[in-house]
Amino acid sequence: MARQSAGILLYRIKPELEVFLVHPGGPFFVKKDLGAWSIPKGEFDYTETAIDAAKREFEEETGNVIEGEFKMLQPITQKSGKVVQAWAVEGDIDAENIVSNTFEMIWPPNSGKMKTFPENDRGQWFTIDEAKLKINERQIPLLDELINLIK
Numbered sequence: 001m002a003r004q005s006a007g008i009l010l011y012r013i014k015p016e017l018e019v020f021l022v023h024p025g026g027p028f029f030v031k032k033d034l035g036a037w038s039i040p041k042g043e044f045d046y047t048e049t050a051i052d053a054a055k056r057e058f059e060e061e062t063g064n065v066i067e068g069e070f071k072m073l074q075p076i077t078q079k080s081g082k083v084v085q086a087w088a089v090e091g092d093i094d095a096e097n098i099v100s101n102t103f104e105m106i107w108p109p110n111s112g113k114m115k116t117f118p119e120n121d122r123g124q125w126f127t128i129d130e131a132k133l134k135i136n137e138r139q140i141p142l143l144d145e146l147i148n149l150i151k
Contacts, residue, residue: 003082006054007041009142012092018125021135022061025121027107037134050085061120063099066091073145078138088146098123
């Protein structure tokens with residue numbers, strides 16, 4: 001069975017449509033920008049529902065609890081084969097002050113030293129055109145569906 005993730009596509013209309021994306025933390029993404037951003041999301045298993053996992057992951061990756069009318073989007077498949085289930089919800093958070101959970105890894109490689117990194121090092125609001133350049137290309141259909149959903 002394919003690995004699965006669940007996430008939230010947070011949007012606001014201010015005055016034009018904007019979406020909130022996060023940039024992955026850690027040494028592999030420091031110099032990556034275009035195509036590196038993502039909706040806040042993460043893996044889950046049978047112990048929770050996909051929507052509950054999406055809400056949990058949003059809180060873990062931003063430090064914000066999100067409420068509202070969650071609109072299910074069509075699942076997408078990442079290059080890795082992971083299936084991502086996502087929900088769009090209208091809301092607003094302070095992108096400058098997100099707090100992400102962390103992970104540890106040996107860094108630099110082969111040094112034997114464990115270093116802690118944020119799972120996401122920043123968040124930002126983007127117009128749809130900007131977001132299509134920044135987001136992982138496999139997640140672009142989520143943006144397209146959002147546009148059709150709120151028309």
